[in-house]
Amino acid sequence: xxxxxxxxxxAYDALEPMISKRTLEFHHxxxxxxxxxxxxxxxxxxxxxxxxxxxxxKESEGGIFNNGAQVWNHTFYFEQFGKDKFDLLKNGAFSDAxxxxxxxxxxxxxxxxxxxxxxxxSGWTWLVKKPNGALEIxxxxxxxxxxxxGLKPILTCDVWEHAYYIDYxxxxxxxxxxxxxxxxxxxxxxxx
Amino acid sequence: xxxxxxxxxxAYDALEPYIDARTMEIHYxxxxxxxxxxxxxAIKGTELETKSIDEILKNISKQTMVIRNNGGxxxxxxxFWDIMSPKGGGEPKGDxxxxxxxxxxxxxxxxELFNAAATTRFGSGWAWLINQNGKLIVNSTPNQDxxxxxxxxxxxIPILALDVWEHAYYLKYxxxxxxxxDAFWNVVNWEKVAKRFL
Ligand SMILES: [Fe+2]
Ligand SMILES: [Fe+2]
Numbered sequence: 001x002x003x004x005x006x007x008x009x010x011a012y013d014a015l016e017p018m019i020s021k022r023t024l025e026f027h028h029x030x031x032x033x034x035x036x037x038x039x040x041x042x043x044x045x046x047x048x049x050x051x052x053x054x055x056x057x058k059e060s061e062g063g064i065f066n067n068g069a070q071v072w073n074h075t076f077y078f079e080q081f082g083k084d085k086f087d088l089l090k091n092g093a094f095s096d097a098x099x100x101x102x103x104x105x106x107x108x109x110x111x112x113x114x115x116x117x118x119x120x121x122s123g124w125t126w127l128v129k130k131p132n133g134a135l136e137i138x139x140x141x142x143x144x145x146x147x148x149x150g151l152k153p154i155l156t157c158d159v160w161e162h163a164y165y166i167d168y169x170x171x172x173x174x175x176x177x178x179x180x181x182x183x184x185x186x187x188x189x190x191x192x
Numbered sequence: 193x194x195x196x197x198x199x200x201x202x203a204y205d206a207l208e209p210y211i212d213a214r215t216m217e218i219h220y221x222x223x224x225x226x227x228x229x230x231x232x233x234a235i236k237g238t239e240l241e242t243k244s245i246d247e248i249l250k251n252i253s254k255q256t257m258v259i260r261n262n263g264g265x266x267x268x269x270x271x272f273w274d275i276m277s278p279k280g281g282g283e284p285k286g287d288x289x290x291x292x293x294x295x296x297x298x299x300x301x302x303x304e305l306f307n308a309a310a311t312t313r314f315g316s317g318w319a320w321l322i323n324q325n326g327k328l329i330v331n332s333t334p335n336q337d338x339x340x341x342x343x344x345x346x347x348x349i350p351i352l353a354l355d356v357w358e359h360a361y362y363l364k365y366x367x368x369x370x371x372x373x374d375a376f377w378n379v380v381n382w383e384k385v386a387k388r389f390l
Contacts, residue, residue, distance in 0.1 A: 169359075
């Protein structure tokens with residue numbers, strides 16, 4: 001199928017000052033768009049020409065996998081930002097799972113932040129749901145995506161330098177701290 | 193030994209307009225300095241304190257990922273700063289040029305291969321020109337790995353290096369890595385590269 005770049009679900013300046021308009025313009029209009037274009041070009045004439053994105057992520061290799069997974073990862077990343085407060089979720093299944101597996105939201109956030117800070121090179125930090133329902137924090141390199149390992153992604157942080165270099169340069173920890181201020185927990189809970 | 197961040201032979205703005213002063217300063221005082229500090233902290237009190245960086249890298253399979261990442265980061269940036277100059281650019285000469293013509297056909301062909309290696313390295317990494325027992329080879333490695341490491345797929349002595357981590361070009365070129373790669377040829381110090389080839 002021919003993939004299309006999803007529109008950003010908010011204005012380019014909606015995440016200021018945590019993530020700048022300029023970063024979002026490059027991140028969405030250039031990086032995300034390039035992955036979509038590359039993917040469409042690469043699948044032409046291959047067995048993946050008619051495949052959906054999840055199939056591509058689970059079964060392809062090399063350039064098709066890299067671009068396909070990056071299309072999925074960025075859509076998932078951009079969709080999770082908003083201004084909601086976790087407090088609103090007190091009685092939900094996701095909130096229960098966070099308390100059950102981490103003790104508190106702050107402990108979870110600390111552990112996730114540590115993983116995101118320590119990932120070396122380009123990649124993504126994920127909160128995933130395992131087949132048995134348990135939550136787990138994992139790191140993946142470059143384009144790698146947890147779907148391939150049978151895990152359900154719930155939350156992700158892009159730690160490729162392009163996600164934060166214009167706003168934070170080498171200060172990845174500052175970017176991660178800002179990242180938390182932007183999470184729409186309703187969306188995260190719905191994914192769970 | 194304690195590894196030291198080497199002095200730069202030129203000012204932060206010396207490689208303008210190809211590499212901007214702000215990138216140079218952050219790259220050197222933050223990224224390279226962090227690799228150097230992290231490496232020193234990781235080897236403190238271990239037998240590695242008496243080893244050279246080359247020796248450490250040649251046996252990197254026996255070390256932790258922290259030493260591999262930061263030892264590589266320390267060495268790679270040392271090399272990168274050293275083979276650039278505000279008076280760089282132009283073409284290689286002498287024995288190096290002959291070896292390039294012998295192994296690639298022409299200097300233009302080497303540039304093509306090197307550009308392709310630098311462009312297609314997905315994620316963070318480095319593009320290299322390597323001397324492998326007298327034969328020149330172009331390739332790339334992920335993250336801070338390099339061809340000296342015993343874990344490298346293609347081993348040899350690196351004589352030319354290009355950093356293609358996004359931090360190396362994002363402030364000036366953003367997603368346009370290809371423009372950064374093109375600009376790099378204007379600051380290559382071929383005399384230094386030739387010396388490393390000897
Ligand atoms: Fe990204
Ligand atoms: Fe670098």
